[in-house]
């Protein structure tokens with residue numbers, strides 16, 4: 001297999017372990033989702049042979065042929081892109097997780113379109129934590145109503161929250177924002193929702209996300225190199 005990929009995977013694993021140890025967390029609590037968008041199915045196959053099982057894709061059209069080529073491997077596929085109404089069926093039929101749910105209408109479509117033979121689709125609600133006008137995600141003030149409504153939909157299993165920070169922030173600000181997402185999840189749990197997932201942290205900010213309690217990090221560049 002690709003020696004460079006193997007080296008990057010090892011380096012990332014030890015960096016994730018070190019980040020967990022530095023804040024007294026068990027590395028087993030943090031799931032690595034390898035973001036393979038922009039990289040071919042062969043790269044996923046190589047990564048999977050080293051033991052990675054969870055992969056993330058952002059574009060349905062790019063993902064479907066890749067999933068088909070890798071159907072012989074038992075991989076867990078996470079849809080992490082912006083969800084469009086005309087793509088919900090493909091996501092509901094082919095993925096195991098969706099991280100970017102931010103509207104009830106989209107969740108209702110996923111619920112109706114999830115095949116009956118499949119286990120519930122794991123869902124994270126995306127929160128627009130920095131209030132960026134152009135970014136997807138529900139505003140924190142609207143989160144509670146959306147979370148309860150999604151929780152009640154058949155065919156879906158609400159797992160937790162997802163967030164993406166603006167680029168270019170320093171560590172204190174990143175930790176504060178990731179911490180706000182964690183606090184929102186804690187409040188929903190106190191309100192009775194059984195959430196177990198905080199999907200936050202990418203190649204540039206996963207260490208700060210882990211400090212703030214991330215249970216899923218979504219990492220592309222640090223694993224597969226620069227996307228074309």
Ligand SMILES: *Cc1c(COP(=O)(O)O)cnc(C)c1O
Pocket residue numbers: 035037058080081164201202203204218219220221222
């Ligand atoms: C592309 C992408 C990632 C991975 O980003 P890297 O910086 O390459 O690690 C993670 N999450 C989402 C939502 C993405 O779109």
